[in-house]
Amino acid sequence: MKMPFSSFLTFTLLSMQLSIVSGGKILVFPLDGSHWVNMKVIIERLHARGHEITVLRPSDSWYIKEESFLYTSLTLPCHGGFEENFDTYLSQQLEIRLQMKPESFWSKIWTQMQIRWVVLDQFTQFHKKVGDIITHMFENEDLMQSLHAAKYDMVLTDPGIGGGAMLARRLHLPLVFNARWTIHGEAHFLIAPSPLSYIPFTGTELTDKMSFPQRLKNVLSFFIGKLTLSYITDPSYKPIVRRFFGPDVDYSTFFLDADIWLMRNDFVFEFPRPTLPNVVYMGGFQCKPSTSLPADLVEFVQSSGDHGIVIMTLGTLVSNLPQDISEEIAAAFAQLPQKVIWRYIGPRPNNLGNNTLLVKWLPQNDLLGHPKTRVFITHGGTNGVQEAIYHGVPVVGLPLFFDQPDNLSRVKAKGAGVIVDIAMLNRHIFKEALMTVIYNSTYGDNMRTLSKLHRDQPMKPLDLAVFWIEYVIRHKGARHLQTHSYKMSWFVYSSVDVFTALLAAVLLVTFIWISVVRFLLRKIFTGGKIKH
C-alpha cells in the first residue's frame, strides 16, 4: 500500500511532461575567484545536459581557464587584475583584524570601521577594473554583433558584479543569477522586503534575534551601506550606464531584470526571512557524498581510534597566518588526544605535536564525510560551511574576511559551532573552543539536525537550479514571477501619496467640522446676546 517517497516521486515525475529545448545556448559572464568554483559546478551539469556554454573572460583571468571541454571561452583583450590584487586586499584586511584589542568595545568598533573603510576602498578599485572590462566589451562592436548573432537563450551570471546583467539587457536576453551578494549587500536586501528589526544586514554578524543596541547597529549599518554605495558604483559603473544605456538609467535596475535568482543558501543555514517568487534556494548545491580517502591519509585517520580527527583549513585564499598565531594553534593541537590534519603552507611551527599532520592540500569533502571527523576548523567561507552542514560536522570558526563572520554567526546561532576571534587567539582559548565542540555533544547534535533538514528537500539543490535555468530557456524568461514593485518609485511603493491624501482628507474634514461648529456656536451665542 505504501511506497517509499522516492519511488512515488519517480512515478509522478515520470508522468510529468517536462521537456528541455534541445541544446540551449547559454552565455556566462562569471565572477572570477572562488565564485567561479560555484559557477563551474553548474556549468558542468549544464554541459552534461547538452547545453552549449560560452564563457566571457578577461585575458588575465585567474581561476577561469581559456581551454575547457565544458565551454567555449571568449577572451576579452583586457586585464581584470584579479589575481595580482587579491593578495594585497586580503593582507590589508588581515593586518587590521589582527590589531583589534579584544577586550575593548571601542577597539572592536574602530577595527570594524577600519575594515569597512578598507573594504570600501578595495571594492571601489575592484569594481573600477570590472567597469573597464565591461567598457571593453561594449566598445568592441564586432564582439557585440557576434554575441547578437549567436542568438543565445539566456545569460547566466553572478550579480557580485554588474556586467552580466548589463550584457543581458543589451542583448535583450533572459537573465539568471547565481547569487548570494550584489554590490548592495546580501542579495535579498535589493529585492525583498527586509525589516531591519530581525534581518541582520550584511557584515554585522548579527542574528535574527537582536537586542535594542543590536537593532540600532543594524539600522545604522544598513544606512551606512546605502550611503557608501555610490562611492563604489559612481566611478565604476555610472559612466558606462550613461554611455551605453542613457542618462536616466539607475544602475540598480539592471539587477531587477533577473528572471530567476538562484541563491547559494537555504533556510537551514540562513535565518528565515521574506522572499519572492523568482528566488530559488540552491544552498549546498555543490555538496556531494564523500568518497574514500587517499591511501596516505587512511592510515593516519584510522590511527586516531575513538578520539577521531580534527580538520583545519582556512581555504585557498590564505596561504599562511602570522608565525605567532600558527605556533599557538600548533600548541593547542598538540594537547588534544585527537589526530589533526591541517592544511598549512608556511614555515613549520616549532611546537608541532606528533598528532598533527601538515598537508599542502586536503580532500575536504572526503574528510568531512568521514565518520571519524569530530570538528572542522574553518575560516567560514560559504562553501566550507555548507559542506560542514551537509556532512553534519560541527565547526570552530576563525572568520577572516568578507562574508565569513556572517556565515559563522549563523552557525553559532544554530548552536552548531563556536567562533574564535583571530585577534584573541592563544593556545588556551583555541584548545578550549576545540574541547567544547568535541566533547559537548549539543554542537554535533545540532549540526547533524541541520544536516538532516538540509538533505530532506523535495529535490536536490543542483537539480532545482538546473530545472529553473532550463525553465527560463523553455519559456524565454520568467517575467511573470517578478513583482510589480520593481517598476514602482519608492514614493508610490510606500503609498506615501495615498497616506498623504488620506491625512489631507482627515485634516480637511476636521477643519470643516470645526468651522461649522464654531459658526453654529457663534450664531447661537450672538443670537442669545441679541435676545438678551
Added chain:
Amino acid sequence: MKMPFSSFLTFTLLSMQLSIVSGGKILVFPLDGSHWVNMKVIIERLHARGHEITVLRPSDSWYIKEESFLYTSLTLPCHGGFEENFDTYLSQQLEIRLQMKPESFWSKIWTQMQIRWVVLDQFTQFHKKVGDIITHMFENEDLMQSLHAAKYDMVLTDPGIGGGAMLARRLHLPLVFNARWTIHGEAHFLIAPSPLSYIPFTGTELTDKMSFPQRLKNVLSFFIGKLTLSYITDPSYKPIVRRFFGPDVDYSTFFLDADIWLMRNDFVFEFPRPTLPNVVYMGGFQCKPSTSLPADLVEFVQSSGDHGIVIMTLGTLVSNLPQDISEEIAAAFAQLPQKVIWRYIGPRPNNLGNNTLLVKWLPQNDLLGHPKTRVFITHGGTNGVQEAIYHGVPVVGLPLFFDQPDNLSRVKAKGAGVIVDIAMLNRHIFKEALMTVIYNSTYGDNMRTLSKLHRDQPMKPLDLAVFWIEYVIRHKGARHLQTHSYKMSWFVYSSVDVFTALLAAVLLVTFIWISVVRFLLRKIFTGGKIKH
C-alpha cells in the same frame, strides 16, 4: 548525452534518501462545504500513502460523511448548521448584487458596501457557530484526553476557521494549513509583508497594477477589514481564547503557529508578491488529466464540428438563477454556432436553443480537457478557475460571491478571460462576451500559456503538498522555517523604537551644537562689547 528532465530527476530522486515515518497519525479539523472538497483530495493521497487519518466533524456536518474508508471520523455532539444557513447566506448576497445599478459609480460603491456589511454579519453568525463547536470540543474532557492519548503526529486544518490551530496548540502538535484564506483575508496578509501599493487586498477585485484612486481604495479596504475583524472574532473566539488559553493571548497568534502553509494558489494564477520560507504553493493540486466523456455527451460534443462547445456551470452552491437572467443567457446561447452544455437546475428557459443541452451535473474536468471546448462560463470559484488554467480553456466569468470576483479579476488581468457583471447581464452583453473570448484568439492563447507555465513545475503540486506534510511528521514540525517576526510586537518589528532613538539623538546633537554656537557667539559678542 542528454537525457529528458523527467528521467534525470528520477535518477537523482531515487538516490535521495527520503523515508517517511511508517504510518503517520494525522488529525484533521476541516472546514465544511467546498473547502472539504479540497481537503479530501489531500486526505485521499495521504491515505494511499499509508497514513492514519482522523477527522473531527459536528453531528450535522454537510459535506463531511461520518463513514469513509479514508478516515476515522470523530463526531462532536453538536450542530454546525452549515448546510441550513448557507443557502440563506447566498441568496441574501445574490439579491443585493442583482440590484446594483451598473451605470452608476455610487450604486456600485453602495452595493459593495451592502454586500460587505451582509457578509460581515453572515461571517459573525458563521464563526459563532464554529466557536460553539470548538467550545464543545474543549469542554469534552474525555475527548480531549483521548486526543492527547492518541499521540497524533500533527494537525491538518483549513485556517478559514480557527479551531484546528487552537486544537494544535492545546495538544502541542505540529500544524499544517491547507489554506487560502484566514479570517483576516487572503492568507498572506496575516503573515507576509504585503505592500498595499501593488498587492490588492481581498475582495477589492484590483490587480497588482493600480491607479491612484485604486490604491486609495485598496488602503481603505485594508483598514476597514482590520477594523471590522474584531466584530467577527470578539463574540466567536474571544471567550474561548480567554477561557482555554488565558487572558493575554491574541486570537491571531494561533495562525502564526503553523509549521507549513500549503497555499491553494501559485504565481501563474496569483500576482507575484513577497512570501515566506514556510509557505508552499500547491495551486491546482486537485487538477488531473481528463478522461473520456460519458456516452450521452460524446455524440453531442462531436456534433459541434469545428465550432466546438461552450460549457457553463455556476458551481454546486447556486442551483438556479432568477428566471429573467436564465432567459437572457438561453437567448444568447441560442444565437451561437457552438453547442452548449449548461449545468442548470430550475424551470427550463422558454427560449432555449436547439444547440443547448441542460444537464443536472456535468463532468467538468473531462469537458475542460476536451479539445472541442472553446470557452468555460464559470462563477469563478478557485477550483473551477484552477481547472480552466490547467486545461488551458479561456473563461467568461459571472462572479457571484466571496473570492469569485477576485479570482476572475486575476484571470482577466492575465488576458485569459472576460467578466460579465450579473446585474448588467442581457443577451447582447453576454453574447458579445462569449464571441470575444471564442473568436479573439488572444484569450485562448493567453490561457494556454498560463497552462503551460502551470504544468511546468519541479514537482506536481499534490506531491509537493504531501512531501511537506510528511516532512513535518519526519521532523516533528518545521519551526526553523518560521520567521522571528512572529514573536515581535509591531512596535519592535517596525523599528519604531530605533528610529525614535535615532531621531532623539539627532535632535540632541543639533540642540547641543546650536547651544554651543550660541554660547560662543554670545561670548564673542559680549567680549567685543566689553573691549569696546
